Amino acid sequence: MKHLFSVLCISAGSILSLSAQQTQKPILYGRNWMAITGKPLAATAGAMTFQKGGNAVDAACAMLAATCTMWDTLSWGGETQALIYNPKTKKVIAINAMGVAPTGATIEFFKSKGYNFPPEYGPLAATTPGTPGGLIYMLVNYGKLSLKQVLEPAMKMAAGYPIEAQAANSIEKGKEHINQWPYSKKVFLTHPGEKREAPEAGEIFVQKDLLATLTKMVEAESKALKQGKTRKEALMAAYDRFYKGDIAKEFVRGAQEQGGLITMKDLANWKPLQEEPLQVNYKGIDVFKLQQWTQGPVMLQALNILENFDLKGMGYNSPKYIHTLYQAMNLSFADRDFYYGDPTTMPKGPIQGLLSKDYAKERAKLIQYDKNNTNIGPGNPYPFEGKTNPYLNLLQQRGYEMDTTKRNFAPKHDLGKINTSSDDVYQERLLLGTTSIEAADKEGWVVSVTPSGGWLPACIAGETGIGMSQRMQSFVLDSALNPFNVLAPGKRPRVTLSPSMALKDGKPFLASAVQGGDTQDQNLLQFFLNVTEFGMNVQQATEAANINTNQLWLSLGGTKTEDRMPKPGQILLNNNTPSATREALQEMGYILSFGARTSGPINAIYFDWKHGSLWGGSSNHGEDYGIGW
Template identity: 30%
Template sequence: MASAAGTTERKRPFFDKERIEARNRNRSTVVCRHGMVCASQPLAAMAGIDALKAGGTCIDAAITCNAALGVVEPASNGIGGDLFAIAWIEKEGKLFGLNASGRSPYDWSLEEAAKMGVTDIKRQSPLSWNVPGCVSGWKMLSDRWGKLGLAKCLEPAIALARDGFPLSPIIGTQQFASWPSEMAPHMAKVYHPDGKIPRYGDIFQNPLLANNLSAIAKDGPAAFYEGEIAQAIVKKSQELGGKMSLRDLKDHTANWVEPVSANYRGWDVWEIPPNGQGISVLQILNMLELFDIGSMQLNSAEHLHLFIEAKKLAYEDRAVYYADPEFADVPVKELISKEYAKARAKLINPKRAATDVKYGDPKLDSDTIYMCAADSEGNMISLIQSNYAGFGSTICPDGCGFVIQNRGEGFSLDPKHRCKLEPHKRPFHTIIPAFMTKDNKPVMAFGVMGGDFQPQGHSQVTMNMIDFGMTPQEAGDQPRVSHDGSSSPWGGTMENGGRLKFEHGIDDAVKQQLADMGHQIADGVDSHGGYQAIWREDDPLRYFGGTDPRLDGAALGY
């Protein structure tokens, strides 16, 4: 494998003995033949594997795993959140995209916000609610490519919620412990039983969620969007001053969309088009392809500087152009074109950090879970689902065992902004599944959760795989850097070039070199994103799975 911008030769991933022996010793890449599920919680991954063994497709496994994740990792995801997916269907020989994100209430507008004196949309308020899209996404996936049926896929999640499960280390010590009852009174009855915060290792039960999921298993999405669950959502919204109505829920629809791609050194990387931020990954990679990244040392100052500068340029465009395409003309084709990347990349100074970056003219030139699954027929799915912030709005409707997301917090109240608040509109979304193909054949389902960071994670993993020849596991093990402070789709502009945050493993000498180049360096270390991936090899069919050591997760196969 050779770099398109140079002649640097690449060793073949997975089969290089020296690389295997010198790998970052966290976890091994998991290899199997018949099916695989990678997720941030082992109990959920096992539920997905059981669905495959029961004769289900990877679609059934993904729904089963996602539903279980909503039980065992409730701060990150659940039926109160939204969902996006990219699926490779072997018999059809192509990729399909699904946008199951919800829209704002019909009665929620800039005029109404002004009338109420609202100057910003508070997270812990029903004004931050959009219609949750997750359940509609499950139904569309199940009806089109599932074999088990939605009710069967929900059985493991119902059992986990009803019978209980031990809290894993990260969920017990970080997610639950971060929200004492006095900070989140509207979810305390569900997540703080007996007035106590469950701890790592405690058995946690959620009988209300078991009832909610059982109703969906019995009556389908109508139980959520038209039945007692819908009534409970609307009642809670009205009680707390929100705008959600039964009409909003009943009128919700998810949509099939065409994934979009950019070719990176012979590999096609696929993302979901806006209202999400996926195309910023393609913009970043298009610019980086113009440099011989593979000739550089991984995570050297030279390597990281180019990545950061490309990210800055892409995110400035993101702040201006990305929006719900039903409400704005989003120039996707132009933004992800090679010609536009060349024009933007000319603005990168290889020796100096930019502190004042402008968006281009393409017309001229939280918390989240990510999981993936694959089956014996060659089908693969990349799925991401989220409450947005941890525990979303922190509001559970009465009688419900889940929180409603706070994605509507991302609307702008600036009437000139593309992402301004409007009735029945999808907000800007951070959650993005990804997929990779080569020569029109499926190669990898992957994703990196982490809110605003996600495009940076996708780009770093892609470089690790393609430029540095790593395995799926090794690509996720490597230390990451995050650039914060770019101009935002929610408002605000970049000041002084933003700042860099590093994980453990980036040399202090590299940080100093970057500082000398003009980058602002944040104090301390941080943790960035949560990654899963499944790589496919054919003749014979095999899957190679990787999962992030930053999480409790597992890559399981058989």
């Protein structure tokens, strides 16, 4: 125990200066604009859009369109959400373009098929597409350019672009699924019957059906403009053609032909929403996240908890810091897993209590300094907003004792099998990727997006060229797991997608986002602390070694309860973690696993108001790329 105490007390002064660390990629500097995303070609699309005179919203939409056309981690039938800083109002606003569960998507339907969660792949995994509507909504309200101008790079790519190795290999890996779906097979398997049926890296990949769909949307806009309609009316004509016109009819026909549930009414009734973001203040910095239909508030809750500790004094990635961070994240994720869900439907979660500073202080008291607490469960935030918790009976069904002084056992639902060996399937589900988009301009517009859905292997809906979302799998069918995220038609699932934005002294400070399922807010939390507590620059902070906790319910992957269960005490550390740190964590009861990739990929923009410049950071762990000017 003496050894453990001495290691826990490693101070910031006893480790190498973080500010002197070299990065594998350079900081990206710009004065006029910055465009960063998960794919080099998509970053080029953003740069092209800025050069046309577009603002950061236009550029973000162009990057969104390009990444959707590249398929690897998302497509046009998926979902989009964004945080936008409006320099005219000096406010951060939130865009909710998440699709909803379609007609017929009921608990009884999926349980009759033997599912404990909706499926991972195929037509029955699909919510209504949100990305086309979200993109157009952002252009209508905050962009400057036409849909034709913004979609031009994506349309040229749909006509044929050299496919990247990552996407090409994902197609080959998923060809067993793809062969089940006739429209996907036609698009993706360009060498049918050969040993490798997928395209080769660098092969010109053509998507005629998708190009036709995008052309129809642009044609609707152009026709409306020729008729003397306003820019907004013209953009909405494109929107209507997608959600109510011939594109919608073919999408629904193709989805239903393959066993899907989406109807014309589902598409026509869906609309993107503009929302007030949630926020907390961490040591003078206002941090913004999307509402609790995402996991974003996890980061806000964790910051509230961590504000009660001297993190800088602990030292970056010291055993004490790692332990405190791990515990704070577990407390926040336990609340996420039980209380988060679509706030536009009933019941509505206790988000005011969850984000209360007093609630955070109570949660912080549960952190034991010398060992991992495997018994962490959801708290009771209702008293912190002056209400009585109506779900205490469900917590008791889960095996939780709300009086933490009496709790001495792990909840029966949460006794996942602890595997000390590498669990590739579990880790893949934990890290399931999307992409991220960051854009800023000299006018002051800032955009942070984490779009997703319709990733490979994707089921394409008819002759539209559009892959359907797989986000239905993030619902639960058992209210004992989460009464706020139970599947119902017209409802949005609680998703992992979670862009971030922070203001300091009322001005943009950081914009960031990261791919990866349940790891997103783990990595974004540590990125933020890397900058604010440990003085790293934006590129150092994107590359720095993070940790991941597996003591949470997985949001993606697997249709059985055991596929999603938490792994108490399991922690992912970077390969370079010192032996003394490893030993100290093992003494505290942690089960260690290691990897070279533990920090992202994170994309971010830092705002240097002293010099009037933009600093771009782009992780070295993926294909992420930025261009600035």
